[in-house]
Amino acid sequence: MDVTNIAKLATSMAETGIRQEVGMTMLKRAMDIEASSAAQMIASLPQPQNLPAHLGNSINTKA
Template sequence: MDVSQIASLATGLDNMELGNKVSTLVLKKALDNQQSVAAGIIDSIPQLPANPAVGRNINTTA
């Protein structure tokens, strides 16, 4: 194996490691963003009244 090949291999491995780190950070950022969006959607769901039957039934006998 030639010295230039070893240097090229080392550079290639460094670039691959950097690419993996960048991909991992982008994935973490995307997951954090999705978590924020999901939390916002869950928070926007209206709360049920204390008595879940209130407002859902029609009294036809009164």
């Protein structure tokens, strides 16, 4: 290997690392936005009224 090939390889490796960091940052940002949107949707649901206290406390997982 000559010096130019080593320099090209080092540059390529650095660019790959930066691309991966940018990709991970964008993924984390998208996940934060989705979590925020889901929380807003849940908060916007109307609260049930006039239901007995025992309703809504468990989930039937055998059905």
